[in-house]
Amino acid sequence: MKTLSKWACIVAASCVAQGVLAQAYPSKPIRFIVPWSAGSGTDLMARAFAQELTKAIGQQVVLDNRGGAGATIGTELAARSPADGYVIYVGGSVAMVMSPVIYPKVAYDPIRDFAPVSLVSQFYNAAAVHPSVPVKTVKELIAFARARPGDLLMGSAGSGSTSHIAGELFQSMTKTRMLHVPYKGGGQLVIAVLSGEAHLSFSPVSTAINHAKTGKLRMLGVSAPKRLASLPDVPAIAETVPGYEFGGWQGILVPAGTPQDIVRRLHAAILKAINTQEFKDYLAREGSVLVGSTPEEFATFMRRDVEKLTPIIRASGAKAE
Numbered sequence: 518m519k520t521l522s523k524w525a526c527i528v529a530a531s532c533v534a535q536g537v538l539a540q541a542y543p544s545k546p547i548r549f550i551v552p553w554s555a556g557s558g559t560d561l562m563a564r565a566f567a568q569e570l571t572k573a574i575g576q577q578v579v580l581d582n583r584g585g586a587g588a589t590i591g592t593e594l595a596a597r598s599p600a601d602g603y604v605i606y607v608g609g610s611v612a613m614v615m616s617p618v619i620y621p622k623v624a625y626d627p628i629r630d631f632a633p634v635s636l637v638s639q640f641y642n643a644a645a646v647h648p649s650v651p652v653k654t655v656k657e658l659i660a661f662a663r664a665r666p667g668d669l670l671m672g673s674a675g676s677g678s679t680s681h682i683a684g685e686l687f688q689s690m691t692k693t694r695m696l697h698v699p700y701k702g703g704g705q706l707v708i709a710v711l712s713g714e715a716h717l718s719f720s721p722v723s724t725a726i727n728h729a730k731t732g733k734l735r736m737l738g739v740s741a742p743k744r745l746a747s748l749p750d751v752p753a754i755a756e757t758v759p760g761y762e763f764g765g766w767q768g769i770l771v772p773a774g775t776p777q778d779i780v781r782r783l784h785a786a787i788l789k790a791i792n793t794q795e796f797k798d799y800l801a802r803e804g805s806v807l808v809g810s811t812p813e814e815f816a817t818f819m820r821r822d823v824e825k826l827t828p829i830i831r832a833s834g835a836k837a838e
Contacts, residue, residue, distance in 0.1 A: 542602055542778075543574060543575070546603075547576055547577070549580050549581060549607070550583060550591050551563045551580055551606075551607055552589070552592050552607070553584045554584035558721075558723075558803070560580075562767055563607050564580065565796055566607075566769075568795075569791070570787065573786040574786040578605075587619060587677065588609070588611050589625075592627075595631075595770075596624075596773075598772050600774035602771065602775055602780075604771065605770070605783065606769070606770050607637075607767055609766055610764075611678075613627040613823075614627070614819075614826050614827070615682065615835075616837075618831060619835050619836060620837045632773050632774070632775050633768060633812050633815035633816045634783050635769050635787045635809060635810050635812065636768040636808045636818055637766075637768050637769060637791055638766065638767050638807055638808055639765065639766045639767075640765050640766070641745065641763070641764045641804075642679065642720060642740040643719070643721070643726070643737075643751070644736070645710065645720060646658070647711070647715070647734065648733070650716050650735070652737070654737060654738075654757070655752065655754050656757050658717075659757070662688075662693035662694070663691075670695070670696050670716045670717075671695040671696065671718065672699075672710055673718065673719070674702055674705075674706045677833075677837070678699075678703075679763075680706065680720050681697065681833065682835070683719035683740055685697075685829055685830075685832070686761070686829050687719065687754070687761065689832070690760070690761055691758055703720065703724060706718055706720060711728060711733050711734065719740065719763075722739055722745070736751050737752075738752045738757070739753055741753055741762065741806075747801065766808075766822075768810075791809055792809065
């Protein structure tokens with residue numbers, strides 16, 4: 518009985534300590550690890566988000582950019598950081614789904630080493646062709662690709678990039694075959710498709726939309742499950758290819774083991790931050806969709822994304838560049 522009483526006291530003391538910690542949280546600035554370089558799409562989103570989270574949580578949120586190696590450098594750093602709520606991390610589909618498959622030695626497990634807090638946003642890709650390609654719909658693209666297997670040059674921002682995997686998923690589901698041409702980044706990809714060097718790409722909507730408006734590209738469909746509110750005249754690819762959906766995503770995670778009381782406190786502040794008009798306006802300008810989720814919903818989402826895309830990535834033969 519004395520032993521049981523002793524352990525009961527220890528557990529009670531631990532609970533009290535965690536409660537005091539959560540009540541005091543946050544009492545100092547929060548380090549926000551961004552696994553991409555300054556000026557990247559994720560970095561720009563993180564800056565807009567950090568500004569709103571600073572106001573919502575009452576402490577300065579300080580960005581720490583650690584780019585490189587397909588976002589694995591910053592992700593490994595976040596995984597090894599103290600689980601005290603003073604390190605948060607912006608994870609996405611590249612670091613948490615693609616890089617663990619593409620890179621031979623990744624020193625983190627996206628499921629085991631992180632505690633999801635909230636999915637923030639999703640962004641989708643657009644199937645866009647150079648005007649010289651004689652197709653105007655997704656249906657026509659499929660027919661053309663089947664009739665001329667390997668003739669269409671499908672550009673991407675690099676092996677294992679979202680534009681690459683979106684195209685591989687499309688080919689897998691439509692039983693078509695195109696020739697993948699990887700470029701060194703989104704900038705070179707845009708130039709290649711605009712010049713006709715590449716026939717088409719599955720680039721982010723935010724990249725394709727302006728060129729489609731000027732007629733330099735023809736946008737055939739978006740990879741969202743349904744038409745985007747910002748592009749009501751552009752069909753979802755799923756209207757022709759049922760079940761086709763591919764979206765990059767961005768969400769906030771913390772190192773595994775972070776106390777649940779702190780996770781809940783962070784979650785409430787994150788929802789407040791992403792629902793500000795300023796942040797909503799930022800996402801709308803970028804062609805992204807605001808999500809927001811519970812930690813449990815985010816965890817389920819991540820697992821499903823890993824299960825869905827891992828075999829596609831492996832079959833693509835994508836390797837680290």
